[in-house]
Amino acid sequence: MLFPRRFLTRLARVCLLIALAVPAIVHALPKASNVPGGIALIPLGPVSAQGKAPRAWLEDQPVLVSAESGQWFAVVGLALDLPTGTHDLHVGEGVEQKLLHFEVGSKRYPEQHITLKDKSKVNLSPTDEARAIAEIATIKELKRHWRDTDSTETDFALPAEGRLASRFGLRRFFNGEPRAPHAGLDVAVPRGTPIRTSARGKVLAVDDYFFNGKTVFVDHGNGLISMYCHLDRIDVQAGDPVSQGQRLGLSGMTGRASGPHLHWSVMLNGVMVDPELFLAANRNTR
Numbered sequence: 001m002l003f004p005r006r007f008l009t010r011l012a013r014v015c016l017l018i019a020l021a022v023p024a025i026v027h028a029l030p031k032a033s034n035v036p037g038g039i040a041l042i043p044l045g046p047v048s049a050q051g052k053a054p055r056a057w058l059e060d061q062p063v064l065v066s067a068e069s070g071q072w073f074a075v076v077g078l079a080l081d082l083p084t085g086t087h088d089l090h091v092g093e094g095v096e097q098k099l100l101h102f103e104v105g106s107k108r109y110p111e112q113h114i115t116l117k118d119k120s121k122v123n124l125s126p127t128d129e130a131r132a133i134a135e136i137a138t139i140k141e142l143k144r145h146w147r148d149t150d151s152t153e154t155d156f157a158l159p160a161e162g163r164l165a166s167r168f169g170l171r172r173f174f175n176g177e178p179r180a181p182h183a184g185l186d187v188a189v190p191r192g193t194p195i196r197t198s199a200r201g202k203v204l205a206v207d208d209y210f211f212n213g214k215t216v217f218v219d220h221g222n223g224l225i226s227m228y229c230h231l232d233r234i235d236v237q238a239g240d241p242v243s244q245g246q247r248l249g250l251s252g253m254t255g256r257a258s259g260p261h262l263h264w265s266v267m268l269n270g271v272m273v274d275p276e277l278f279l280a281a282n283r284n285t286r
C-alpha cells in the first residue's frame, strides 16, 4: 500500500511526539554485580500483557522476579560466602521447570581494623554470648522472610545523608581478631539524625539486639528486606506500612558501635548484599 508523502511526514511527527511523551527508561532494578555480596540479574523473557511474573528459586529459597524495559529478571542476591563458579537458578514449576546457569566471579574486599575500648563487646561473657547466639538465630529467620507482593520497589534512597564510612564487604578485625565481614553500609551521622526507610514496605520487626542495638527491619516484598541498626530511638512498630523516606527513628550508637552511625543492611533471598547497588548513582552507570 502506498501513502502520500505528506501523510508519512505527519505520521513521523506523531511518532516523534509519542516517543517524546514516553518518559526515558528508568533503570529501577539494582546494579548487577556477579560477585559474592553482589546481585545477578538473570533475564527470564518478555513481559506479556496478562502474564504473571515467573517464579524462580536459588536452591530452596525463592528469588525476587521484577520487570524492567519489558523483560522479567530474576534479581538474585549472592551471599558473601557463595563459592565462585557456575550456579543454577530454578525457574518455573512442574513441566515448565528449567535450570538457568549463571557465573559468580571473585572479589577481594578491603580489610578494616577496629579498636573497641569496651572489651565486653569483643570477648563476650557466657551470658552475653548466649544472648547474642539466640539473637543471631532470630535475625536469620527474619532475613529469610518472604511476603508475596505484586511489585517490589528496588529504587532505594540513602536512609540518611552522611559520609559513607565503612563500606559493604570489609574484612573486619576487632582488636586484631578476625570477625565476620561487614555485611552492610555505615553512614556517619550524629546522634539524633532522622533515619528514613529506603523504599516503600512494611515494618517486619523492631528489637534491641546485643550487637545491632535498636534495629528496624523493613520488608519491601518478595524477599527484599532492609535493616537499620544502632538507633537511639525507634518510632515505628512491627506491621506498620511505610512509604519511601518515612522516618523510622533517630540515629545513635546502641549495641556494638564505636561511635554514632547508621548501619544499613539489605537482604535479598535471605542473604546480605551490597546496599550501594540499589542507589540511583550506581544504577545509572549500568
Ligand SMILES: [Zn+2]
Binding pocket: 166, 182, 184, 185, 186, 262, 263, 264
Ligand atoms: Zn556497620
